[in-house]
Each structure stands twice: as structure tokens, then as C-alpha cells.
Amino acid sequence: MPEKVFEINKESLNFIEQIVEEDIRSGKHAGRVHTRFPPEPNGYLHIGHAKSICLNFGLADKYNGKTNLRFDDTNPETEETEYVESIKEDIRWLGFEWEHEFFASDYFEQIYEFAVSLIKKGMAYVDDQSAEEIASQKGTPTEPGKESQYRSRSMEENLNLFQRMRNGEFGEGAKVLRAKIDMASPNMHLRDPIMYRIKFDKHHRTGDKWKIYPMYDFAHGQSDSIEEITHSVCTLEFEVHRPLYDWYIKQLGIFPSRQIEFARLNLNYTIMSKRKLLQLVNEKRVSGWDDPRMPTITGMRRRGLTPEAIREFADRVGVAKRENVIDVSLLEFCVREDLNMRTERRMVVLDPLKVVITNYPEGQTENLPAENNPEYKDSHHREISFSREIFIERDDFELNPPEGYNRLAPGGMVRLKHAFIIRCDETVINPDESIKELRCTYFPESRSGQDKSGIKVKGVIHFVNAADAIGAEVRLYDRLFKVENPDSQEGSFLDYLNPDSLKVISDAKAEPTLKNAKPLDKFQFLRLGYFCVDKDSTSSHLIFNRTVTLKDTWAKVHKK
RNA sequence: UGUCCCGUGGUGUAACUGGCAACACGCUUGAUUUUGAUUCAAGAAAGUCCAGGUUCGAGCCCUGGCGGGACAACCA
Numbered sequence: 180m181p182e183k184v185f186e187i188n189k190e191s192l193n194f195i196e197q198i199v200e201e202d203i204r205s206g207k208h209a210g211r212v213h214t215r216f217p218p219e220p221n222g223y224l225h226i227g228h229a230k231s232i233c234l235n236f237g238l239a240d241k242y243n244g245k246t247n248l249r250f251d252d253t254n255p256e257t258e259e260t261e262y263v264e265s266i267k268e269d270i271r272w273l274g275f276e277w278e279h280e281f282f283a284s285d286y287f288e289q290i291y292e293f294a295v296s297l298i299k300k301g302m303a304y305v306d307d308q309s310a311e312e313i314a315s316q317k318g319t320p321t322e323p324g325k326e327s328q329y330r331s332r333s334m335e336e337n338l339n340l341f342q343r344m345r346n347g348e349f350g351e352g353a354k355v356l357r358a359k360i361d362m363a364s365p366n367m368h369l370r371d372p373i374m375y376r377i378k379f380d381k382h383h384r385t386g387d388k389w390k391i392y393p394m395y396d397f398a399h400g401q402s403d404s405i406e407e408i409t410h411s412v413c414t415l416e417f418e419v420h421r422p423l424y425d426w427y428i429k430q431l432g433i434f435p436s437r438q439i440e441f442a443r444l445n446l447n448y449t450i451m452s453k454r455k456l457l458q459l460v461n462e463k464r465v466s467g468w469d470d471p472r473m474p475t476i477t478g479m480r481r482r483g484l485t486p487e488a489i490r491e492f493a494d495r496v497g498v499a500k501r502e503n504v505i506d507v508s509l510l511e512f513c514v515r516e517d518l519n520m521r522t523e524r525r526m527v528v529l530d531p532l533k534v535v536i537t538n539y540p541e542g543q544t545e546n547l548p549a550e551n552n553p554e555y556k557d558s559h560h561r562e563i564s565f566s567r568e569i570f571i572e573r574d575d576f577e578l579n580p581p582e583g584y585n586r587l588a589p590g591g592m593v594r595l596k597h598a599f600i601i602r603c604d605e606t607v608i609n610p611d612e613s614i615k616e617l618r619c620t621y622f623p624e625s626r627s628g629q630d631k632s633g634i635k636v637k638g639v640i641h642f643v644n645a646a647d648a649i650g651a652e653v654r655l656y657d658r659l660f661k662v663e664n665p666d667s668q669e670g671s672f673l674d675y676l677n678p679d680s681l682k683v684i685s686d687a688k689a690e691p692t693l694k695n696a697k698p699l700d701k702f703q704f705l706r707l708g709y710f711c712v713d714k715d716s717t718s719s720h721l722i723f724n725r726t727v728t729l730k731d732t733w734a735k736v737h738k739k
Numbered sequence: 740u741g742u743c744c745c746g747u748g749g750u751g752u753a754a755c756u757g758g759c760a761a762c763a764c765g766c767u768u769g770a771u772u773u774u775g776a777u778u779c780a781a782g783a784a785a786g787u788c789c790a791g792g793u794u795c796g797a798g799c800c801c802u803g804g805c806g807g808g809a810c811a812a813c814c815a
Contacts, residue, residue, distance in 0.1 A: 191753050219815050310813055319811050321741045355813055365742040367811050376813035395815050418744060419810045497752040506750050509764050594773055639773050706774045733775040
């Protein structure tokens with residue numbers, strides 16, 4: 180119907196949207212769009228899944244369709260309920276709600292009947308050979324395979340054997356059910372693919388009811404059909420499976436779902452393989468699936484990323500069939516863009532250097548207003564305190580300032596954010612040559628917002644009042660790997676872990692307004708970056724995770 | 740020496756299906772700035788893997804190469 184709508188639509192469409200719009204235009208499935216997100220519950224979702232989730236739910240959303248959540252749980256060996264729960268939590272956190280929640284295991288009975296019908300049509304047979312024998316007959320991509328000696332069993336015998344497989348009369352691996360297609364096909368997946376295998380593992384939902392389980396190829400497409408999924412979107416590696424996907428649908432005469440493949444997301448400096456992520460967790464290279472350095476949804480949530488930022492990212496990376504490696508800087512951009520608008524600012528000193536304001540009266544304290552977010556004209560203000568002793572960032576003072584340095588140096592001046600301009604009069608040195616403290620004078624006339632001093636300074640630095648600063652633990656995260664592509668390096672990907680991916684600062688000094696920060700609260704620590712309160716944080720032991728630094732032009736220029 | 744998929748700035752995605760290669764990130768420079776942030780402005784950067792062909796005209800169509808990826812789990 181809405182032909183005009185599409186003509187008006189001038190934005191460029193990705194190739195999947197083009198397919199969908201063509202289908203709607205031609206009236207296929209009466210214009211209905213129904214997608215699904217089909218995770219296997221054997222691990223946690225990561226940013227790559229987020230792209231798929233945004234794609235599937237986004238497609239349905241855009242074209243008035245629906246999206247099912249379907250757990251592809253056909254391998255009882257690796258699948259667990261723990262994962263089912265985490266997957267649901269992560270999808271909801273990303274901001275999506277599914278139409279139906281299904282499990283491939285819901286369809287085991289029906290899929291079994293599908294298999295029986297193929298046997299009856301003479302298109303499937305029970306093979307008694309071992310996995311090795313079957314593999315040896317399979318041929319190679321360039322050589323045809325050989326037919327099994329069991330290929331020509333009678334339909335009655337196949338029916339009987341398959342029933343007995345279901346009954347548990349044969350041991351694991353003793354027999355499989357195979358589709359009878361073409362052992363000489365140039366497509367390996369069409370060389371009599373295995374449909375069912377015998378497994379005695381306890382299934383996370385069906386327990387030990389089943390002794391046989393369908394393979395991916397004989398479960399996924401069938402589930403799509405049962406749910407009348409119109410567009411079954413998956414990643415590129417399933418492209419060669421599509422002829423088989425279509426073959427089963429045709430032979431079974433069931434709802435013709437269409438499989439469409441797109442290129443999965445790759446991010447530099449990170450790995451996306453579930454197996455390797457699991458290895459990081461198992462070997463305690465990270466603290467768990469939700470370690471803030473992990474590319475998992477749960478890890479990124481703990482790190483302080485927002486659903487909005489992730490969705491924006493998924494949108495910006497696009498959808499195509501070309502292999503790609505996205506630069507993490509794009510993710511960081513999306514995160515900063517979102518956090519800049521939504522987070523309140525606070526002052527925290529990570530590496531404190533004491534400063535004594537020698538001309539500030541002892542015992543005196545004054546409060547100064549500080550805006551919470553300059554992005555909002557009418558943002559609220561909070562009070563910060565100021566007195567004779569304060570802490571500044573050790574980094575913000577240089578004994579021998581390099582060219583272009585505009586923070587504090589001997590004899591130099593800077594403004595303390597929200598407060599006064601100070602001048603460094605004296606540097607107190609420890610016996611070991613390190614800097615013990617600074618003795619400065621302040622200019623009472625230079626008070627922020629009502630500066631009558633006439634002094635112009637180039638630099639502005641943050642500080643906290645020593646008298647009421649509170650302690651905090653701050654965890655500084657950096658990329659988990661030190662090379663762009665840890666997967667395609669010599670040796671193990673573990674050899675390329677970044678040893679500096681986590682730096683813990685146990686005694687940072689924070690302004691007291693942070694005292695009641697709750698887990699997941701997000702802030703911008705002025706001039707440092709965006710931070711998120713860790714889930715283990717309490718008011719007596721505050722913990723902040725650095726989500727991402729602020730852009731730092733100076734650091735970049737100065738690095739050389 | 741098989742089948743399938745894919746080749747557009749550094750990265751990613753576009754180019755209304757044949758009409759001046761655009762947008763974003765990143766990068767550079769400048770302005771503003773009480774965050775070396777944000778914001779704003781300007782700029783560098785691809786002639787579309789190569790070679791033929793069709794056409795007035797090709798990133799888009801055709802042919803042939805070259806390059807990359809996927810496929811030989813009783814995983815998904």
C-alpha cells in the first residue's frame with residue numbers, strides 16, 4: 180500500500196532495508212515484516228550482538244513489524260539458563276522488547292515430525308557410521324564426497340531406526356539422521372548434511388526428555404518457518420548454508436522465510452569470539468563477563484556506556500556485506516556525545532598535590548557556586564568549598580613547563596575552576612627531590628563570575644578543598660589489547676593483552692557532593708573524563724570506573 | 740586450483756539503479772571558551788582493485804583477470 184511513502188523516503192537505505200521495501204511493495208507476505216533475534220544461550224551478549232539486535236528490532240520498528248526473541252538451544256552440552264537470563268536482561272537494557280519469547284526446544288516435537296516426513300519422502304536416512312567415517316566420505320571443497328553404504332535403506336527401516344534413536348536405544352554417536360541430497364554437490368552443506376544426532380546431555384529446559392537433538396541447519400530455518408519469520412537476518416558465515424535452508428523449506432513445504440546475511444561487526448583492539456571471551460573469564464584475565472574492559476553488553480553497562488550511545492553506534496556503523504573493522508574511536512565518540520549532554524560535572528583529583536594558599540586566612544572557608552552542566556543554560560548549581568589548603572592534580576604543575584604549557588609553573592598563574600586565580604610562589608621539595616607541596620597566593624578579586632582583577636590566565640585547572648575532600652577509588656580502564664587485531668597475530672591472542680588496561684587509584688580526592696553517588700550514576704569529572712559508579716561502590720567506599728577520557732588535544736600534541 | 744560472497748579517502752557507510760564521488764569518525768588549522776572539553780569555521784585525504792567492452796557518458800552494466808573472505812564440527 181504505502182508506495183508513496185517509499186518514494187518520499189529520500190534517505191539512503193541499507194541493502195536489507197531495500198529488500199524489505201521491495202517485498203512490501205510487491206505485497207510479499209501481505210507486507211508483513213517479522214524478524215527474530217536468535218541467540219544461543221551459551222555465553223553473554225557482546226557489542227557485535229548489539230548490532231544484530233539493533234538491526235532486527237530496528238527493521239521491525241521501521242516497517243511496523245514485530246521481532247521475536249528465540250533462543251537457539253539445540254545443543255544441551257553448552258547451553259545454560261544463566262545465559263538465558265543475562266541475554267534477556269541485556270536486550271531490555273538496550274531498550275528493546277520482543278513480541279514473543281520462544282525456544283527452539285519448544286519446537287522439538289514438531290521438528291521431529293518434519294524429519295519423519297522427510298524420511299517418508301525418501302529424503303532422509305539413518306546412517307550407522309562413526310563421525311570419522313562420515314567425515315572421511317565427505318570429500319573436500321574441491322573433491323566430491325562418496326555416498327554412505329546406509330544411504331539406500333528402506334523408508335520403513337529408516338522410520339524404525341529413527342524412532343528407536345529417539346527412544347534412546349542407541350548410544351551417543353552410534354547413529355545420525357541425514358538428509359539425502361547430493362554427495363557430489365560443490366556446496367559442502369548439501370552433501371547429505373546431518374539432521375539429528377544422539378545426545379544424552381541434560382537439556383536446560385527439556386531435561387532428559389530427548390535423546391536426539393536437531394542440528395542447527397535442521398532447527399533454525401524450521402523455527403523461522405514455524406514463527407512465520409519473513410526476514411531471517413544472520414551473519415555472513417551462514418551464506419553457504421542458504422541453499423540448504425531453502426532446500427529444507429521446499430521439501431517440507433513450510434512457510435518460506437528468507438535468510439539474508441550481513442557482515443558482522445568487528446572492532447579494533449578487541450575480540451568478539453565467544454570462545455575467547457569465555458577463556459578470558461575462565462582464566463581470570465578479567466574479573467568476569469561484566470568486567471568493564473569486556474566488549475560484552477554487561478561489561479559496557481558496568482563501564483558506564485549508555486544504551487543510547489550503543490544504539491547510535493550500531494546505527495552509524497551501517498549494514499553491508501563487506502568485511503569491516505570499525506575503529507573504537509567511533510564508539511568513544513558516540514559515548515562522549517551522549518554523556519556530554521547528560522552527565523553532571525564534578526571535580527576529582529586523581530593524583531593530589533597539596534597547595535597552600537598563603538594569603539588565605541587560616542580557618543576560613545567559603546562556598547562557591549559551580550554549574551552542574553554547561554550544556555544546559557539553566558542547569559542547576561551546586562556549592563563547592565574553598566579554603567587555605569587544597570589539592571590540585573600533580574599533572575597540572577610543571578617545574579620546567581614545555582612550550583605551550585598553560586597550567587601551573589613556578590611564578591606562573593592559573594585559574595582554579597569555579598574559584599580564584601592563584602600564583603605559584605614557592606615549590607616545596609621532598610628529600611627525594613619529589614614535589615611535596617606548592618605555596619601560592621590567590622587574588623581575592625578574581626573570584627569566578629565576578630572577576631575584577633583584570634588578570635588574564637591561559638589555564639584553568641580543577642581542584643578539591645583539602646578540608647572536606649572525600650576519598651574514592653578510581654579505576655582507569657584502557658583498551659584490553661595492545662594491538663589492533665589480536666585475532667590475527669602470531670601466537671595466542673593472550674600474548675597481546677594490554678598490561679595497562681586497568682590502573683587502580685585507591686586514594687583519589689573527590690568533592691563531597693559525590694558522597695551519595697549510587698551504582699551506575701554517571702558524571703563527568705572535569706578535565707578527566709566520564710566516570711560511572713561501580714556496582715560494588717558504597718558510601719563508605721566509593722568506586723568509580725572511567726568510561727572514557729575527554730578528548731585531549733594537549734596530550735596528543737605533546738606526545739610528540 | 741570447486742562453489743558462494745565481497746573489493747569506493749586512514750576507517751565505515753552512501754551515490755536517487757548510467758549523469759560533477761557524498762556523509763560520519765579520525766586527522767590538520769583557526770575562532771570561541773573560567774573544562775587544552777564542548778561549540779563553530781576551514782582544510783588535507785579516494786577518481787572507486789586492474790584490463791578490456793557497451794554507451795554521448797560507467798563506481799554502477801558485460802567479459803576476463805587480480806585480491807580478500809566463507810565453506811570439509813554428530814557447534815551455532
